[in-house]
Amino acid sequence: MDIEEALMTVKCECGNEIRIRKVWYPGGCNDYGSFEMLCNKCKKTIVVDVGRDVDASEVIDGAELINKKYRD
DSSP, rough: OOOEEEEEEOOTTSSOEEEEEEETTTTTOOOOOOEEEEEEETEEEEHHHHHHHHHHHOOSSSSEEEEEEEEO
């Protein structure tokens, strides 16, 4: 099965850059959702919409993944 991926970069309000590897399966079953993360710099919790496929995507750097939230 083919996959598509992209690098997603977001900034916490403290200025810390967080990198996410966004992965999705074209034409496949995709679980839409977001990541709840703990910023490595300021230790605040932030939520970032990842879109699809939240299960195949991952936090690369800048934060620790706490939870995956799914959209209905």
